Amino acid sequence: MDTVPMPPPEPDFPRERMRGQNLPHNVGAEQSVLGCAMMKLEPLAAMLANLGKEDFFEARHQLIFEAIASLNENQKPCDILTVTNQLVANGMIGRVGGRDYVASLPGFVPFVDNYPVYIDLVRDLSVKRRMILSLDGVIDLCFSSDHEAEELIELAAQRIMNIREEGDSQGLTSLGDVLSSRINELAAIARGERPKPVRMSFPGLDRVLGGLRKGALYILASRPGVGKSAL
Incomplete structure (x- = not known):
């Protein structure tokens, strides 16, 4: 199976227009x-x-x-x-x-x-521009018959995940704020004010994710053929 080519890198200074807009x-x-x-x-x-x-x-x-x-x-x-x-x-x-x-x-x-x-x-506008520029190449690949839809979905998801991670890395959060937020969350769960996370059959994932939480979006992304569907 052909390797999905990555969309072209973003320009240093963004283009003013994309697809006529x-x-x-x-x-x-x-x-x-x-x-x-x-x-x-x-x-x-x-x-x-x-x-x-x-x-x-x-x-x-x-x-x-x-x-x-x-x-x-x-x-x-x-x-x-x-x-x-x-x-x-x-x-x-x-x-x-x-x-x-x-x-x-x-x-x-x-x-x-x-x-x-x-x-x-x-x-906010910067993130929207990066989404447009990052996914533009994926859109072009969608018009090609050389790639399966699943591959393109994974590529698009990875691009969006990269943008989210870049956004999460922006800014500074004090350790006190992080600990306070976590303590308040655990206290709310203990008081029954929030639903408990759903535990999975994979202790390693439970330790990393803390269980699955209602309303949260989880994206499982990797190369084709490594066991995503089985998981």
């Missing part, structure tokens, strides 16, 4: 995130913890993000002046629209304390 993005949200990051420390930390360069649709915003991240990594302040100087030093000030554009970013911010909303919006 604009890729989802929000320029105002990107401007607001960058503007907030140059105004206060809290949105700066949140942006760097939850977003990466690739989450910004516009190439100039990716470059500005890189400049801010570089300044922060070197423990330097991030404001209009320092970010502009960093872009000048990198030879990128012309590519972002000049000094005036960098200076204008804080002016696009409707309300600086709403920065979590702006970050979430940028992240």
Whole structure:
């Protein structure tokens, strides 16, 4: 059986259109995130913890993000002046629209304390773009008679799983928050407020998954012929 070829890699700077439609993005949200990051420390930390360069649709915003991240990594302040100087030093000030554009970013911010909303919006649209770009190659393979549907379903599921794992790895969660959440969950189960997980006949999987939970989605993915159906 032929090996299913992987869809082409995503471009560094996303294409503006795909199959005749604009890729989802929000320029105002990107401007607001960058503007907030140059105004206060809290949105700066949140942006760097939850977003990466690739989450910004516009190439100039990716470059500005890189400049801010570089300044922060070197423990330097991030404001209009320092970010502009960093872009000048990198030879990128012309590519972002000049000094005036960098200076204008804080002016696009409707309300600086709403920065979590702006970050979430940028992240959400970034995930949608990655889904479109990642699954585009799978769609092309669906028109070919060389591959079985099961293979393509597994390929699509793996692509979606990869995107989810990338999203789960974004951001920082304190150990205290994780332990507190887990303790509260176990206490709720002990009080009978939540249904107990369903145990399987595979102790190893039970230890890893903690049993099967109602309403949860479990995806079993691997190469063809390794025993998924039997499991």
